[in-house]
Amino acid sequence: MGLSVAQKIIKQHLVKGDLIPGKEIAIRIDQTLTQDSTGTMAYLQFEAMGIDRVKTKLSVAYIDHNTLQTGPENADDHLYIQTVAKKHGIYFSKPGNGICHQVHLERFAVPGQTLLGSDSHTPTAGGIGMLAIGAGGLDVAVAMGGGEYYLTMPKIVKVNLKGRLQPWVSAKDVILELLRRLTVKGGVGKIFEYTGEGVKTLSVPERATITNMGAELGATTSIFPSDQVTYEFLKAQGREADFVEILPDPDAVYDEEIEIDLSSLVPLAACPHSPDNVVPVAELKNIRVDQVAIGSCTNSSFKDLMKVAKILEGKTVAEHVSLVISPGSKQVLNMLAQNGALASLVSAGARILECACGPCIGMGQAPRTNGISLRTFNRNFEGRSGTPSAKVYLVSPETAAASAITGYITDPRTLGDEPQVEMPKSFLINDNLIVPPAEKPDEVEVIRGPNIKPFPQGKPLPEVVVGKVLVKLGDNITTDHIMPSNAKLLPYRSNIPYLSDYCLTPCDPDFPKKARENGGGFIVGGINYGQGSSREHAALVPLYLGVKGVLAKSFARIHMANLINNGIIPMVFENPDDYDTIEEMDELKIENAREQIEKNDVLIIENVTKGLKYRMVLNLTERQRKMILHGGLLNLTKAQGKN
Ligand code: SF4
CATH class of the missing domain: 3.30.499.10 (Aconitase, domain 3)
Incomplete structure (x- = not known):
């Protein structure tokens, strides 16, 4: 059976699992990228792994998000990232060099390789035939340390492009058309792979506009083949040596198919x-x-x-x-x-x-x-x-x-007539805002300004877990409720103690105080707890405040993964009516916690205050059970000797 472009790259990088949609797979990561907003935490986590040099083929740290410098915080973060990058084998793209995805496409992206980036628009590099996925900073830190990346094998959607765009209609209109048809939920669990005669009419940057906004469809990633157009782009960037042709097999099998007639699109x-x-x-x-x-x-x-x-x-x-x-x-x-x-x-x-x-x-x-x-x-x-x-x-x-x-x-x-613009035969190449890693890492001192604070690390799960219910929340609590992010708080992303004063305050202004006074405890949530974004801080900050577990009627998928990554136990009420019997400040207790997490699909938790026992469903894979037992992904990675 023939393979599509995405299937070929996944197969080449497969460490665990098979190409069966819906099943967990692990892939090897060739390149990573971070931006400053997520990067500080990713590098603090990388440092905590105790690895001297990154084990990827290439890792790049970009500064492009928080470039306003109205106080010292952003500049402190930039200097930390620059020095930590230099020491550990990471290229550093200085402020002013550009937006991570645009620069990566121009100077670093390689067809056929895998890229993991701590930014949701990492799939932009799919425009050059790279399998590029956005992930949390911790996943990127683990990949830098040589660890594989785990994901659910997506369905592959063939997007067959026919015809050619009419004057004044552009690549943006192609992806807006897909969003119109499929909505922002239409791509969840899928890779969009573009094929058909229309592909060759689109330049690499146009393809990248389309793969970039695949993120808005909720897709795992989007990808174009690597063809003659790709070769010409790489050659114009002085990187023809990075070219490799990757086309789908003529008999490739896809899980779904969509057709877009480019010539019928309008602005x-x-x-x-x-x-x-x-x-x-x-x-x-x-x-x-x-x-x-x-x-x-x-x-x-x-x-x-x-x-x-x-x-x-x-x-x-x-x-x-x-x-x-x-x-x-x-x-x-x-x-x-x-x-x-x-x-x-x-x-x-x-x-x-x-x-x-x-x-x-x-x-x-x-x-x-x-x-x-x-x-x-x-x-x-x-x-x-x-x-x-x-x-x-x-x-x-x-x-x-x-x-x-x-x-x-x-x-x-x-x-009237559309002005014509040709792709240049050669781009202006001047990488003087990209700082290469040090040849003598020992001579580099990592500079940590006052805004760089140690981040919380989970501890191995004890035999008995006890704590109070710190807050009882309703349905659809978002990561914005759990850890608000605004222009005022954004510069403090590497300062978890500071951020902790704002944890869950939109729901309960006293939550940080209660958590501190009680030495941590449990959160109780309703349906779809943690919806919204992949914001890792929505797990890191509760961990810092001592949250041991979250009991909810259901969880948003990415937030649940982030809780597990940080060693916090996500538990789902088997009987949703049990939710009604819990009150704030009830004392909860999990006996034989290690054994229950290791072996059971249903965990028994006792409400000591009310004299009740609840059956909580654990939707955990084997590996996730290990993460909770070890106190999070970092500890597990260290224990597995990735360093
Ligand atoms: Fe930057 Fe792109 Fe994210 Fe906008 S969407 S903040 S340009 S990386």
Whole structure:
């Protein structure tokens, strides 16, 4: 039986399991990437493993998220990451070098290899034929230490691209069309693999725009074949030696199939407040725009910004519009500066920001109250822009540029002939903002400013676990409730003691105090506890406060994995009515905890205060049981001698 591109790469990297969807597999990781927001914790965890040098083929630490320096915290984090990277064999991409996914695509991504990144848009590198997956910082730390990455074998969805995009229609419209059809839940547990005659009409950056926003479908990753177009991109980056052809076998078998006729697509927009709320741009034409933001890891490539420059050439941004542009990388900005396109942007009235995530992560450029913002980004959740009342529309660079000129949401097809932009035969290569690892690591001192604090580590599970119910929560508690993340708290991601003062405070302002006074304890939750994001801090901070277990009616999958990674026991009520009998400050007790976790699928926990016993379901794999017994993934990895 033939294999698809994704199946071929997985098979080559398979350490455990088979290519059977729904079953757990483990794969070897060739490359890792981190960004600063998740990176500090990942490197603290890597250091805790006691490994001298990374064991991957390549690891890169990027600074692109928290580049505003209104206090010393971000600068402290950057210096810590720079020095820890230098010491342990990791390349360091300095602030200003660009957004991790754009730079990785340009300078490091290799077809056929695996990439694990502590950022959800890591699948961007699927545009070059890499199997690229976003994961928690701890998973990335383990991969840097040579550990395999565990995941559920996804279903492979064949996305058959027919035809060719019409003028003014772009790669962004392809992925918006998929989001329109499948919604933000449509990709869960799946890899989207693009095939068909339409593939060769798309450049690598265009492919990367599509794989980038596969994350919004909830997909494990997305991937394009590595073909002649890939070769030409790598050659233009001076990296033809990294090329390897990877095509699907003609008789490859897929689990599902979707067809998109590229020639039938029109410019699309995702309306507030979800990336799948997609309609044709033409239907939005009289909406007045306050801000246009062009950039992000979705649409900030050289070709994207050249197109914008040509549309803006000789024009002026509408009086009531603020146009901000963040180039994806120093390479892109440098080339725009050299060929004069930057002058077109500036003279049209664009405000040029640094090469970083910027407005996409709420670091500046919040729109006005009730403002309408058009963005080429990948997310438009309520409040993400920094202005709770703002309405954000996600569009292509073409639609964004056209609307910046007219001041209203504008279908770019109304502008007449589309300016043509070719992919360059050679990119401007200057890696002087990438610091290589030290040749003599012993001579490097890791510098920890006051914002770098040790992180909590789980302890091996004792025979008897006792503690009070610290809080009883309702249904659908999000990771934002558990560990709020906002512009004020973001700089403290490597400072768990500081963050712990905010743990669960949106639900119970006294939770941190109660946890401290009682030496930790248990959390009781309702349905879908921990929904929202992969935020590891939503497990790390409770661990720091001494939380030993969470009893809930059900868990969100990723948060449950994060609890286990940190040695906190997730337990599901076998009888949901038992939830009603528990009250705050009840004392709970698990006898024979080690044996129960090791052997049983149902754990008995006693409510000492009420004289009741509850049957709690443990949905744990063999490996997850070991993690809890050892007090988390780090301890297990150390015990298994990965170092
Ligand atoms: Fe995340 Fe936005 Fe940065 Fe992309 S540009 S990595 S989506 S913050």
